[in-house]
Amino acid sequence: MTELADPRYRDIDTWDDETALRAMLEGQMAALAAIAPALPEMADVVAAAAPRLRAGGRLVYAGAGTSIRVAVQDGIELGPTYDWPEARTLYLIAGGEAALMLGIEGAEDNAEDGRAQVADNGIGPDDVVIGLAASGRTPFTVAVIEAARVTGALTVGIACNAGAPLCAVAEHGILAATGAEAIAGSTRMKAGTAQKAILNLLSTQIMLRLGHVHRGLMVDMRPQNIKLRGRATGMVATLAQVDDATAQAALETASWQIKPAILVAQGYDLPAARAALDAAQGVLRNVAGAQV
The missing domain is CATH 3.40.50.10490 (Glucose-6-phosphate isomerase like protein; domain 1)
Incomplete structure (x- = not known):
């Protein structure tokens, strides 16, 4: 046809x-x-x-x-x-x-x-x-x-x-x-x-x-420019329920990786955040104790 x-x-x-x-x-x-x-x-x-x-x-x-x-x-x-x-x-x-x-x-x-x-x-x-x-x-x-x-x-x-x-x-x-x-x-x-x-x-x-999206957001995107870093900061602020300054600081600690930054903004140290995500196979919803 x-x-x-x-x-x-x-x-x-x-x-x-x-x-x-x-x-x-x-x-x-x-x-x-x-x-x-x-x-x-x-x-x-x-x-x-x-x-x-x-x-x-x-x-x-x-x-x-x-x-x-x-x-x-x-x-x-x-x-x-x-x-x-x-x-x-x-x-x-x-x-x-x-x-x-x-x-x-x-x-x-x-x-x-x-x-x-x-x-x-x-x-x-x-x-x-x-x-x-x-x-x-x-x-x-x-x-x-x-x-x-x-x-x-x-x-x-x-x-x-x-x-x-x-x-x-x-x-x-x-x-x-x-x-x-x-x-x-x-x-x-x-x-x-x-x-x-x-x-x-x-x-x-x-x-x-595979867990690359959380609440309709691209939480594994690579923030490679100013626009995307602004978007990443907004994601972390929204999902971790913190202000933009805290969100940006968490992203800087986590080398601009959004999912670990969300946990860091909630009080995890970076190794604990990465370990928690690994245990949850990268799915943010499955991280025990996280408020996301």
Whole structure:
């Protein structure tokens, strides 16, 4: 379906700009709606992924073309937003890193490269491997998921066509049936939007389950500039119920790490704060005696 030409858009090149833009916007909204039926499967992915990642596993994205570019955009944000270690985010890219900026001829058809990248990166049982392909048939991505599943990794396939092989070979298949594009075959549009939204939801909910969010706040973000340090100070002041000066002092003591700073502001010394968080697996709500 993602490759079909929709007759409704046959003359889109003759429409006035506002009409064409409105039609394409409607397609984007439909792409988001197409995700809803997949939410139960996505919840299962989160439940299966969190224990593996808590045990030290890696979050691995795999794909070609638009799909992997969307995936890199998702993964690269997890470090500054949730302090997710960059060393535990991995990208298996058809054609290698150069393909993020250039079209590499034939890269997506190279199934052997997909299998080799799984082997070369030592994919194993604690890893969570997410393969994306709008068509659901990209040989490189299907091969990655097949090979990763053999290693015992948790495998997830995200596709936009019913009956996609990618969803069939993965332990968890996530389908967003976005249908034909306004510009036939331009899957960076509806399909790309659906893929990005699915990744937004999955990665955010996984980070929630791992304790990187508390009361709707990004309590593991990295305060790397003036704006973010102000935000961090506000978080500590609110959650520890102290004034801004006390919050900032606690953050400075804790090297601008928000969660230990909250406990320091409540009277813990820094080693005790870190030990309490370790005992609670990093989940602030589970710290015994903390008023958060």
